[in-house]
Amino acid sequence: MSTVWKHKDLLAxxxxxxxxxxxxxxxxxxxxxxxxxxxxxxxxLRGKTVINLFVEPSTRTRTSFELAAKRLSADVVSIAxxxxxxxxxxxxxxxxxxxxxxxxxxxxxxxxxxxxxxFLAERLHAGVINAxxxxxEHPTQALLDTFTxxxxxxxxxxxxDQKLAGLKIAIVGDIQFSRVARSxxxxxxxxGAEVTLVGPTTLLPEEFRHLGVKIxxxxxxxxxxxxxxxxxxxxxxxxxxxxxxxxxxxxxxFGLTHERFKRCRPDVMIMHPGPINRGVxxxxxxxxxxxxxxxxxxxxxxxxxxxxxxxxxxxxxxxGVKA
Amino acid sequence: MDxxxxxxxxxxxxxxxxxxxxxxxxxxxxxxxxxxxxLPTRGVTLAQRIAAELHQSTGIQIxxxxxDITFHRDDLELRRPIPHVTDVPFDITDRVIILVDDVLxxxxxxxxxxNALNDLGRPEAIQLATLIDRGHRxxxxxxxxxxxxxxxxxxxxxxxxxxxxxxxxxxxxxKA
Numbered sequence: 001m002s003t004v005w006k007h008k009d010l011l012a013x014x015x016x017x018x019x020x021x022x023x024x025x026x027x028x029x030x031x032x033x034x035x036x037x038x039x040x041x042x043x044x045l046r047g048k049t050v051i052n053l054f055v056e057p058s059t060r061t062r063t064s065f066e067l068a069a070k071r072l073s074a075d076v077v078s079i080a081x082x083x084x085x086x087x088x089x090x091x092x093x094x095x096x097x098x099x100x101x102x103x104x105x106x107x108x109x110x111x112x113x114x115x116x117x118x119f120l121a122e123r124l125h126a127g128v129i130n131a132x133x134x135x136x137e138h139p140t141q142a143l144l145d146t147f148t149x150x151x152x153x154x155x156x157x158x159x160x161d162q163k164l165a166g167l168k169i170a171i172v173g174d175i176q177f178s179r180v181a182r183s184x185x186x187x188x189x190x191x192g193a194e195v196t197l198v199g200p201t202t203l204l205p206e207e208f209r210h211l212g213v214k215i216x217x218x219x220x221x222x223x224x225x226x227x228x229x230x231x232x233x234x235x236x237x238x239x240x241x242x243x244x245x246x247x248x249x250x251x252x253x254f255g256l257t258h259e260r261f262k263r264c265r266p267d268v269m270i271m272h273p274g275p276i277n278r279g280v281x282x283x284x285x286x287x288x289x290x291x292x293x294x295x296x297x298x299x300x301x302x303x304x305x306x307x308x309x310x311x312x313x314x315x316x317x318x319x320g321v322k323a
Numbered sequence: 324m325d326x327x328x329x330x331x332x333x334x335x336x337x338x339x340x341x342x343x344x345x346x347x348x349x350x351x352x353x354x355x356x357x358x359x360x361x362l363p364t365r366g367v368t369l370a371q372r373i374a375a376e377l378h379q380s381t382g383i384q385i386x387x388x389x390x391d392i393t394f395h396r397d398d399l400e401l402r403r404p405i406p407h408v409t410d411v412p413f414d415i416t417d418r419v420i421i422l423v424d425d426v427l428x429x430x431x432x433x434x435x436x437x438n439a440l441n442d443l444g445r446p447e448a449i450q451l452a453t454l455i456d457r458g459h460r461x462x463x464x465x466x467x468x469x470x471x472x473x474x475x476x477x478x479x480x481x482x483x484x485x486x487x488x489x490x491x492x493x494x495x496x497x498k499a
Contacts, residue, residue: 030393
């Protein structure tokens with residue numbers, strides 16, 4: 001346990017090493033306990049200012065970051081794009097500099113353009129957390145997803161890059177446009193899991209093979225073996241782009257139906273980053289069933305975001321310094 | 324860190340914990356109200372041993388918990404230690420809590436532990452037990468039960484080893 005957090009920002013999973021992912025998970029475990037108390041608050045970020053800058057709509061992630069910061073006793077301001085100066089044409093850089101000039105310590109950014117958080121991070125002293133940028137990455141989602149998988153299947157005594165060794169994970173759906181899929185491919189791979197991506201060819205290009213994963217265009221081929229099935233949201237606008245012919249056809253080819261569920265392992269873990277389309281990616285009852293961890297993912301998301309805020313606001317000194 | 328001047332042997336540690344347990348029983352006439360809360364890592368081990376001693380002498384199984392103090396530290400600006408999980412599987416309200424640490428030094432850890440306990444409830448009383456009191460307090464904090472007082476220089480390093488964690492029982496002082 002000698003890993004020390006040494007980054008100013010959390011922009012992506014790709015550059016992290018397995019021990020750093022483990023450090024975030026270990027820290028989140030302690031915060032999860034705090035969330036179960038009657039007083040769900042600790043003073044670790046007292047006096048720090050956290051800005052939630054969401055240039056793209058989100059309920060879950062924004063609320064999760066906001067609550068996480070509040071439970072660490074930080075001051076939080078949430079800005080939604082509709083009410084911000086973006087409407088008046090202010091650039092991202094200028095908005096960032098202004099927020100920094102108000103002495104904010106952390107800026108959490110969701111932005112439709114891939115790379116926007118990195119752009120901001122390179123220009124600010126404040127820490128930047130990527131809360132989703134275009135189809136690039138959504139690092140805290142992958143951290144909470146792997147945390148949830150580790151809780152049930154993790155090899156806790158294994159080395160950092162083997163914690164999910166031997167585990168078969170299927171990610172199903174709109175892979176091409178999914179930042180959740182990309183971050184998870186990195187995170188799961190770094191922890192030793194065997195990832196198979198499943199989706200129609202239009203939403204799952206062949207290039208994904210280069211990321212060290214398997215690719216399948218038939219969900220029925222992966223059901224029997226998968227320990228974890230992660231379903232991604234199908235966005236209706238993709239249908240308008242002719243990427244799949246109809247919702248009915250998508251359901252019949254890729255939806256997790258009751259009939260398909262019967263062919264899964266009895267202990268299969270069903271995940272979904274939300275918001276779910278009941279009856280499309282997943283049959284409604286399965287989303288609420290015993291194998292579903294969809295709401296646990298939300299709870300764990302809070303613990304993970306507390307851990308990330310805690311680590312990013314830390315000083316740069318080495319651990320083990322005697323006070 | 325290994326080596327250094329040995330100040331307590333396995334036998335000494337055993338005797339110190341037996342005496343601390345006897346003093347706890349003597350000072351608290353209703354042991355059913357007691358609960359032990361250790362500061363990770365070695366404070367928890369010591370708390371478990373004291374609980375075993377008290378079980379032998381009073382026949383009552385006293386609950387043991389562990390409390391993480393990381394989030395309440397006053398040196399978070401300097402570093403970000405990895406927190407331990409707090410595990411206090413009983414309601415501390417109206418109990419007499421014996422806080423157990425291995426080494427009492429500046430008193431800052433105990434101050435943090437008092438704040439952390441405060442988040443879990445309102446005990447009737449909190450008492451402090453420590454295996455080693457090495458002096459150099461920076462806060463007005465004193466132990467109720469002390470295994471051994473060991474004079475040290477401020478920069479010395481005192482290390483407590485316990486079998487459950489380190490494979491052996493010993494207390495050693497490394498000179499700065």
